Amino acid sequence: MKKLYETYRDEGFEIIAIDRANDKARAEAFINENQLPYVFLDNGTSDEDEVVRNVFGNRVFPTSYFLDAEGKVRNVHIGFEEGDEVRFEAELKEILGK
C-alpha cells in the first residue's frame, strides 16, 4: 500500500486510512513502525462520529474503496490478501486512465 502510494501520489492519487479499532495508542504505534506517509484518521467513538457507519454502513474489515476523480466508488475490496497489491495497482491504473 505504501509503495503504491509513493509510486502514484504525483499523479493525483491519495490514500485515506481510517482506523476502525478506535485504539489511538495502537494506531500510533502502527504508523510509527511502518513510517506511513499517508493520512490516518480516527474513526471516532460516538455513533454520530462513526465515519464508517454513517458513510458506508459496512461491517467487515478491512474494506477498501477505490474512488474516481469525482469521489464516486469504482471498486470495493473486502479483506486484504497477500498478492492483492498487484490487483490494486491494475485497478488504480484503470482509474488514472493509464
Place this chain on the structure above:
Amino acid sequence: MNRLKLTSSLIWLSALLLLLLSASSCNKAASPADADQEFNTAYEKYRMLDDRDEKADLMNEFAVGYPDSAMAGRAIGMVVYNRHLVKKDYSGALIYLDERLEVTANPAVIKFIKLQKLEVLAGLGNKEELTSLASELLDSPEGLSGGEKQQLLTSATEAEAWSLAEKVSDKLLEDLKETEDKYALSSVIAKKARAIRNLDRNGDALELFEQAASAAPLNFAGYFEYPVMDLEYQWASALRDAGEFDKALGIFEKRALFVKEETPEMEGFYQDLLRDLYLESGRTENLFEDYKAERKNILSKQVPEFSAPDQSGKMLSFSELKGEKATLLVFWFPT
C-alpha cells in the same frame, strides 16, 4: 462412670475419624475443586502437545476419570475434535459421544454431549436423528441459548433438515422480537426464507427475503459474511424460479459490478451468474458490456463529505484529503 465416659469419648472420636476419612476419600473422587485442578493441569499439558492423538488421549483420561465433573464436557469436546472431527470421522465421534453419555449423571455434561451430537449428526447428514434430538433439546424446560440455537440453525442447514431449520428460525425470531440489532434480525429472517424455499414454498420465501432485506441490506456495503452471500444466491434463485429476472439481477449486480472477490473462482462465479440472469431476462449477449457500464455508473455511490480527526486531533475533511484523480479509502484495524 469414668470408664463409661472414656468409652463413649472413644466411640465419638473414632466416629469422627471415620467421618473425616470417608470425607477425604470422597474428595479424591469427586470434589469439584479437585476435578477443576486436575483439568487445569491436563489442559496445560494439552496445550503443549502437538500430536492430535496424544491430545485426545490426555483429555479422554480426564473425561473417564471425572465423568461427572463440570469440565468433562469440555474434555469430551476436545477428544472428539482431535480424534474424529479433524478427520471428518463423524461415525467414530458419534460412538464416542454415546459412550460418554451413558456414564455421566451431570445434566450439564449430558447437555454438552447432546449439543456435540447435533453437529456430528449434521456432519453425517442424518436428518431424522438430528431433528429428533434437536427438538428434544429445544422443547426441554431449559431450552437452548441464543448461540446454541444459531449453531443448531447452521447444523440444520448443513444437513438440509429444512423443517428443523424453519422451527429453529422461528424460535430465534421469538428471542429477537425486541432486538435493535437489525443485522441479526435480517440474517435470521433470510435463513428462514432459505429453509422455506427448500420446503417448496417459494412464494412465502420471496416475501421473507424481502422482509429480511428491508430490515437490513443483505448485499453490497451491508453484510458480506459467507452465509449471507449464500442467502443472496438463494434469494436470486427464488426470484429466478418465479421468472423475475430483473429483480434477481438487482440482488447480484452491485456485488458483481463493484466487489473484487478474494479469489478468481469467486469472481468468476458472480460474473457468470450476472451474465446468465441477464441472458435469461431475454436480452442479448452483445449488449452485456454496455449494460454493465451503464449500471455501474448508475449504482456508483458518491462518498459524502465527512470529517474525522487525525492522530494529533486535527479535524480533516474528505474533500481536503481526496486525490485529484483517484483515492483509496481504507477502513481497517491496524494489527
